[in-house]
Amino acid sequence: MPEDIVIMKSLALRPRDVADIEAILDATPDLDLERVRTTLRAFTEALETDDFAGEFERILKRTRRG
Secondary structure: OHHHHHHHHHHHOOHHHHHHHHHHHHHOOOOOHHHHHHHHHHHHHHHOOOOHHHHHHHHHHHHOOO
16 A cells, blocks of 8 residues: 555655655555555654654645645
8 A cells, every 4th residue: 555655754754755755655655645644643752753744744844735
């Protein structure tokens, strides 16, 4: 599922991962954004680390999908 790929790439967030996320967002207009957001928030809370959900939201804004 493209959502799973976006989630995995959002955890790494290397430049290539960001480009891949943007490409998936462009190619998949029906992507379940809420599923991605919920999962990334859960990772952020569980790992008590980087704001994965916040970074994803910034990518969404750049691609104008948010």
